Amino acid sequence: MDRITGYNFGEGRYGIRNLIAIIPTCLCANDSAKKIKDFFEENERVVLVSHNQGCGQMGENRKQTVRVILGLASNPNVSGVLFIGLGCENIQAKELMDEMPSNNKIIHSIVAIEEGGASKTYLKGIKLVKKMLEKTEKINKSSFEISKILIGLKCGFSDSTSGIASNPIVGMVSDMIINQGGTVIMAETPEAIGAEHILAKRAKNNSVANQLNKTILKFEKNAKETGVDVRGANPSPGNIKGGLTTLEEKSLGAIKKGGDSIIEGVLSYGETPKGNGLYFMNSPGRCPEVLTSLSAAGCHLILFTTGGGALGSSLISPVIKVSANPNTIKLVGKEHVDVDVSGVIDGKEQLSINKDKVYKEFLAVCSGKKTKGEKVKYGYTSIWSIGPHM
């Protein structure tokens, strides 16, 4: 079994980054959170979570947002958390503080109205983040088994090369990680429509197969009830330009990133898996909402295939971008693509060589190598909303 040189933070938390996360409890607290992050602009250990939820939400929608916010704060790469609340919102800082498990991390909160407004919140926030940075700085790297790793899978700005090369390659790497006891989450429910029968055949048992079918068909039902053809929304204009004609075609290529492993279960958006192996998470297809839910589920990092050159990334769960499109490599590869697997397309290179390239990059990023996304500091977060806001 391969080993990672990451961090053993204690109390069962193993990470590959050592971050302080500033997390607004609601959309109105974004400004305060951002101003504090701006003070630490150059400090890569400080990450900002921004989102549009946390107020006016009810029922399952509220539950989901709470789950995701707590999940982001609980991510194994996060060692310190500063919740910023406004004071009047539906999801308050106190509730989040009470619900947070400890996992050996420092957790603070500021409620802007109680603190006395923007300026006082800003000063207190800087003070607390500085303290957390100091307290969590001195931690030595430590070797641990790959079985402790949880990774997420994503495809964005897909084209024909995604289903032919980059997704199958990532699928092989996913299987390699699972065969060593690791855990992998694939998501993007709309991009399983048309391929659900293939996933269902790989389900651990009938119950999981039924859950997969139910989850995917429900998503399709919601789309149909809009009364319009889904094409143009998904596949997107970029997908269509890149050669993908229908949603089914896109899905059949997309699911290949999940390899051949048995699907152990179906997760709700942002839910952490309870065991090892491959899981399917219910999520929409939009990149920031998927990346955010994978981070909330506890992913250490994310393997992200792109045909046309999606720029989205994550600063909580480092994103490794893989592309098989030689034109994309030429255009944006230097700044945005971590692994070039385009050699497969013209037959110059075998799939297996490129699988090894991606796996090697995965081990390197786990052990500290910065991804292109981390270098350009791209990490926009967003939480999927599933209900009306009142």
Place this chain on the structure above:
Amino acid sequence: MKIKKKAIKLHIEDNVATSINNLQCEDIVEISDTTNNISTVIVKDNIPFGHKFSLKNILKNESIIKYGEIIGKATQNIKIGQHVHIHNVEGNRGRGDLWIKRRLD
């Protein structure tokens, strides 16, 4: 030296191949499949990199097969070598336009 024009057929049952070059009408294209067999087709349209063209004559309403699976159906007759994309194929899934039509009828 003339560049060899190539395409990939992903499954033995596929009736389309995906181009890995930009193709000009009348180009002779070498198609490789998963068993390393090579066949050729003369394309009858310009086919951009990554786009599909037909490997057979396909009738209107016939299924388009890629990855050995149905990816949609032809909305008109398609001749061998023609571009296969949104102008002559529609998907069967996520069709809210058909759902609403059935509800209003």
